[in-house]
Amino acid sequence: GINVAIGDWSIQGVNGRDQLSARMVDYTMHLSLIGLKPPTLHNGNGLINFGVGGFSYYYSRTRMALTGTLTDHNQQLQVTGEAWMDHQWGNFLSFGNGGWDWFSVQLNNNTEMMLYFIRDAAGKVNAAYIGYIGADGQERLVSPAALRTNILNHWTSRVTGATYPSGWQIEINDSHVQTLLTLTPEVQNQELVVYQSTGNAYWEGAVTIHGQSAGTQVQGEGYVELTGYSR
Template sequence: MTLTRRTLLAALAATPLTARAQGFAGLGTEAEGFALPSRDTRLAFPADHGPHPAFRIEWWYLTATLEGPDGTPYGVQWTLFRSALAPEAQGREAKGWGSPQVWMAHAALTTPEAHHSTERRARGGTGQAGVTATPFSAWIDDWQVTSTAATGDALDALRLTASAPDFAYDLALTATGPLVLHGAEGYSVKSPGGQASHYYSQPFYDLTGTVTLPDRAIPVTGKAWLDREWSSQPLAENQDGWDWISLSFSSGARLMGFALRSTDGTAFTSATWIEPDGTATAYPDGALTLTPLTEATPPTRWRVELPDRGVNVEIEALNPRAFMEVSFPYWEGPVSITGSHDGRGYLEMTGYD
């Protein structure tokens, strides 16, 4: 339990793990030659839906909470990571095996009884994996997230597909709200020292489609959330893991939050409160509290508090065994929400022994 989606790319792009001692999976090391996020940058769409090869790490990350006809809950994850062995200028990506880009993808399907996960990898420049902003498409082999939007933003409507020997899904996503920028206009601070990323989400998807288990195909409906993030040095050298949540409340409001844990026992927190109409309020370090409610490692029950919004809830994993059995294992799965607010969401945990 030492790596996850936000570190896989650095692991692929760096020298052997034993050579990287600074920060969680080397993400606290100096990003020599790579671009760094800037407070002066203003995100622009559709361009920023596409890749940013001057930065070291990047991901397109989808989670969904689903329900079958009999009320059984499910969870889906689809993530495409880009990592750079060396920086490239925007719009001047090398072709073929000369490309310094490395791609990895994860797909998962969670049920109350089981958690299915798999991964794929590719080298950039070969056509096996990549992302285009216009028209929007993200793919690795036959796994795809493709825009089906006729008008508006390219992410307003998507088709999501993935398959593995023991599961598959084919889902249609329709956004009912706007894109949301985290932090200061998409500049998301990650540490007291100022490490940061560019970070935005589309948290307002309604979803329909089919998930396939080894014994049957199941029609489902639900909600989905897309995260987009890129950086080159997002962590401080003493940050060794994090706990991340995306919560969708029955009121229509949403909450994104994370706690980045340091080796001295402290944690740096950040949160975004999202109104049903998409109005977003960013909260600085200390406003959000995440408290484990079990001694299990990693803890799959948490108290989440954001007093400024009256949030005092308990989240609990649908399946406590939702470990991603991939090259770099981590925990990620759907959660239920009870307390001051109710609903469903997703939890990710990294850096636990």
């Protein structure tokens, strides 16, 4: 389980049932999450290849029911939704001037995907991972050879000058998975400038998704993290 608090921010939970609370000036959050699927140990045993960075332990709860309240200037809002929880740790090393593109995908047919690409300093992909979590909660690994991605747009930060991909088409065609998805950032500017904590700037934010999976129209939500573009 977990029981961590920093000031008015706290996380408590065990066995896929979590409580999140946070408080700051004019805003509060109290959320309850319940896992709807078993945890996914990525790569079967929870150990993944991080390319030039080494290896990392990694598991996810890819679909959790969420209920709770948000308070905005004394106005309390009841909220519901579906969440995704990641836990990643290890002794992986610095990526130098490289980085990664990471995607989480939740579709309305009760399936999910987690995929990432590790880039070296020259921008060459030297490790990739594609995991498809079926409605049964089992992860099926997809060969990178079955994946095609197209960057649909770019966005340049006025703060750091970094240019990030902004919109993607993801196509997977293998024996387990046949999908064609378009991912669009909900807001283009989701850059985090955090030089005082992690010492860098990167793009991390929400995307909306639509497309086809197994010949059926689907839609969904996702999250994308892009590192190594700001130097």
